[in-house]
Amino acid sequence: MICEMCGKDVPVTRPVFIERSKINVCAACAKFGEDAKAGGAPGSAPSAVAIEQRLERRRRRMGTRDAYAGTETVSLVEDYGRVVREARQKRGLDLDEFSDSIGERRGTISRIEANELVPDDKLRKKLERELDITLMETVQASGAVTAKSQGPMTLEDFIKRE
Numbered sequence: 001m002i003c004e005m006c007g008k009d010v011p012v013t014r015p016v017f018i019e020r021s022k023i024n025v026c027a028a029c030a031k032f033g034e035d036a037k038a039g040g041a042p043g044s045a046p047s048a049v050a051i052e053q054r055l056e057r058r059r060r061r062m063g064t065r066d067a068y069a070g071t072e073t074v075s076l077v078e079d080y081g082r083v084v085r086e087a088r089q090k091r092g093l094d095l096d097e098f099s100d101s102i103g104e105r106r107g108t109i110s111r112i113e114a115n116e117l118v119p120d121d122k123l124r125k126k127l128e129r130e131l132d133i134t135l136m137e138t139v140q141a142s143g144a145v146t147a148k149s150q151g152p153m154t155l156e157d158f159i160k161r162e
């Protein structure tokens with residue numbers, strides 16, 4: 001099951017209320033919300049602690065790029081499409097067979113292989129798992145990479161920015 005907050009694949013998720021919407025999260029993220037089973041209901045005022053935790057998370061998230069400047073950061077490899085295509089072909093699967101086997105639309109996979117579509121976290125992890133490949137790379141967040149981080153936003157960036 002996928003935690004709807006951090007995107008981690010965990011054995012169990014639990015429903016909590018965060019900002020009045022019910023989402024399923026992992027145990028680590030559950031502390032940021034109000035336990036749906038313990039009577040936290042949509043519309044109930046969040047506690048001061050919950051608000052503080054939320055603000056803290058936001059601060060941390062917004063500060064991420066600066067905080068990591070000069071250190072390492074992990075990002076999608078530039079030729080992810082080729083990596084996916086070659087791994088698929090090595091398995092002797094055509095696009096139809098492969099997309100069928102992982103329950104995705106053929107067009108989605110074909111656009112990813114053409115580097116036209118950046119897979120979201122969930123799909124990226126699925127591709128990595130199914131094809132036994134790695135689509136993320138660690139890069140030095142030096143001056144040179146700063147320019148790169150201002151490139152086209154991926155879906156992942158977009159989610160992080162809310």
Ligand SMILES: [Zn+2]
Nearest residue numbers: 003006026029
């Ligand atoms: Zn989580």
